[in-house]
Amino acid sequence: MKRSSKLSLALHALGHMAQEPARARTSEEIAAMHGTHAVVVRRVFAPLREAGILLSEKGHGGGWRLARPAAEISLADIYAAIGEPFLTATAFAPAPGHPCAIEAAMTETVSAAMVEAEAVIARHFAARTLADVAKVWGERAKSASHPTDSPL
Amino acid sequence: MKRSSKLSLALHALGHMAQEPARARTSEEIAAMHGTHAVVVRRVFAPLREAGILLSEKGHGGGWRLARPAAEISLADIYAAIGEPFLTATAFAPAPGHPCAIEAAMTETVSAAMVEAEAVIARHFAARTLADVAKVWGERAKSASHPTDSPL
């Protein structure tokens, strides 16, 4: 397990959805596309719905749809909604049971580096929308890999 | 478990060692200082020894010592020797069993962001030596927290 992550699923799926925004996709469809389980898709998509990026509909013809044009959804929006940081925050639990100035100094330095790194990532993602990625896809893959937008 | 990490242990311990470089510390001592196990210390320190940052000696009076002055050991040296990246590389395993242009495009974007972020961290760490941190410690904690360099 754990061969993938929430963010990779979200980016992959929303990238596909940006290709044909009108059509709703079921969780099953998306799960098959990404090689995972429908419940996982719902779990990952729930915060995106709450963030106003996705809409979900029940019943016949239901499924998931982009809540606004792909050009108005940046990767940063998705990243922020997921809330799963790249940086392993586990790296610095404070000293167990006793304060230590040296450890504190180290933690400060590392934290500063992490904040900087996060800012870089945020900037990077903010500069790219789903539409940008869809465009790249359109330019390079008029070939055969994903004819229109079919799963698998 | 996993309340700490290799890097936090290394930085914490080497920070202390930089305070009094002449004295060798046993793995037990360091483990007590960081609230972990001596074997874990040896495991984490092994690559630092191979990288020429630490020296280890067996027998009476043995233990660990800095291989060179604290001013010549940057945090980047330690970070590189540990080889444990901050950025969760798990985030992007490729598509399971089938290529997908969209996923590839997303992966490229994310990878580029990660490379940038890594560079920021590397630069940040390269600019700080163990001696710098020891100095910070010396300036702020002439008080009581760690009288000389005692564990706990």
Place this chain on the structure above:
DNA sequence: AGTCACGCAACTTATATAGTTACATGAAGC
């Protein structure tokens, strides 16, 4: 010889996350 400390391999335990099952809710079609 005896003790101390690292070196290393193997095993155990803890945790996080993906995967799965099960059931409830609501919407469309008949």
Place this chain on the structure above:
DNA sequence: GCTTCATGTAACTATATAAGTTGCGTGACT
């Protein structure tokens, strides 16, 4: 109104990763 399809959610299982632990070997000092 009943069935079908789809999401919503909680609970459970499986697995991968990393820390913690044990045991034994080796070298060095007394």
